[in-house]
Amino acid sequence: MNKDMLLKEIANRIEGATKSDINVVLDTFEDVIFDTLKADSSEKVKFxxxxxxxxxxxxxxxxxxxxxxxxxxxxxxxxxxxxxxxxxxxx
Structure with missing residues (x-):
């Protein structure tokens, strides 16, 4: 499954959500994880x-x-x- 397929699947499961909405959420999620771990390498981000x-x-x-x-x-x-x-x- 690639990112586009993942966006479509999540958007289908959330009423009123669009692919672009989900894309913003996933991109922000990636940024938060990267920034958190870069700031403190001893931190764990549980998902x-x-x-x-x-x-x-x-x-x-x-x-x-x-x-x-x-x-x-x-x-x-x-x-x-x-x-x-x-x-x-x-x-």
């Missing part, structure tokens, strides 16, 4: 019964490419991760 968004610290890595044999390097950085709740993990 109802689905799970929680959090920040994962990724350490710097060095290696050699298996394809062309050239060395590579990735700097340490933070990533947003989503963890499913245990109750909804199994469908």
């Amino acid at each position: 109802g019964k689905l799970g929680a968004f959090s920040v994962k610290a990724v350490p710097a890595k060095d290696g050699i490419s298996a394809i062309n044999g050239k060395p590579w390097h990735t700097d340490a950085h933070n990533e947003i991760k989503f963890t499913m709740s245990k109750t909804n993990k199994n469908i």
Whole structure:
């Protein structure tokens, strides 16, 4: 399911809502999660019964490419991760 299909499905389930209304809500939802986690990386944003968004610290890595044999390097950085709740993990 892509974003357009998701917007249509949510708009169909909410009486009086349009796709553009739902699009504003989803875009704002994304912004709030990103801004909250960027401001405080120890914060968790719980999302109802689905799970929680959090920040994962990724350490710097060095290696050699298996394809062309050239060395590579990735700097340490933070990533947003989503963890499913245990109750909804199994469908």
